[in-house]
Amino acid sequence: MIDWKQKLRLPTLGVAAVIVAGWVLLSWRYGAYVLPSPLAVARGFVDIVATGEIWRHTLASLGRILVGFGGAVVVALLAGLASFLSRTARGVIHDFLSVLNSTSVFVWIVISIIWFGLSNWAPIFTTFMITLPVVASNLVEGVENVDRRLLEMGDVYRLSGRQKFTAIVVPSTLPYLVAGTKVGFGLALKVSVVAEIFGVTSGIGYIMNYSREILATQMVFVWALVMILVMTATDTLVFNAISRRLDRWR
């Protein structure tokens, strides 16, 4: 019984109900252009699912994220490896990551439009540049936090560099990688959508901006909903599953 109550999260649902009621009232007051009614949004959602339009734009966005964010993860892994192998490299990587970390999304959007024009590569590049420092800093921090005492144990028993790497460094940095990838993926979704406003003709960002232009405000809400669903789905299906697996030995 209690389990059910926990699962349903009744207080949250209650607050949500109040918000929806307020939403209905406000949309009556201000009209569908400013605030479309929940019903209109629901109808719009059913519509894009029925026509399959939801997949076209979601997959286009996810495809770009996969390339941009995937590239960032690969480069971050290389940075992590380099920072394990050399203390000098670790310092250099650390400094560059703090510069990247403090660069605005907009800088990369503008630059990528100049460099790549109106193409897929603009949102991909932007996603890459924004998520790289997030994943890489986590990973480098993980490498820095590898327990020296365990590495010393490895030295005592004469493990080779490769054995120490696979038996000690990789397992102790894995939680940092997962945390970084989780935050990075969320960021990738948010950032790539912004970059899609410019220059591409598919993707959630594009279709949201297009809906605004043709005054179909309810569709802006629908696509925002799609974004939230994609986010929660990856969180529960992918990242929570991975975290659970990692925690087996705790």
Added chain:
Amino acid sequence: MAVTLEVAEVGKDFLIPVIDSVSFGVEAGEFVCLLGPNGCGKTTLLRIVGGLEPPTRGRVLLGGEPVSGSGRHTKKVGVVFQEDRLLPWKTLRENVELVLEPLGVTGAARRATADRQLRLAGLAGFEDYHPARVSGGMRQRAAIARALAIEPDLLLMDEPFGALDAQNRRIMQAEVRRIWRETGRTILFVTHAIDEAVAIGTTLIMLSARPSRIRATIANDGRVERGTLIDDLNAMIMDEVERQQGPASTS
């Protein structure tokens, strides 16, 4: 095969001299306890012997081969640290198996050796447990099993039971004594607990306060009564502590 250990005029400075000059020899199969007041460099000395830290002065020979310096000696040294230093993501069996890998032991032989050592350490049935799932005493047993698995020429133990409660300490002391009797390994055991040293060591080396030298070397062969020996060693330690800190104020 157990080998002899020779520590020759070893000294170590960390900004200030910690170890002045220490020389002693350990015969194959001896069980030597290193005693001394807190901060006198017992652990540092053990780390130098284990090749984990270079000495500032002097040298260490293990079976005639120099321990520190560039070239690695061919002798096998097992170390049991103050903490268990088990890999938390590996089971107890995998932890022991790991140190057999560099020795080229693979497959079924490796697993059999790991299981045998765990059984000898009283951990039969816990091979597939992760360290977090067993008690502190059992983790330290696993660390000892790991050290013994490589059939070390020299076994170094650095206050291995410091984190255990009195009861477990007593049990583990008896275990180590039994393992030493059964395997005949050369053991160098650092402790600050005098009763522990007297209970398990065949030779007791008492270091002086920092910068340390050897204050006394005592054969723990039962010729001196245990209680007297403990009293003598306690007096020595108090003496050294006073020398270092100045006499305790008598109020």
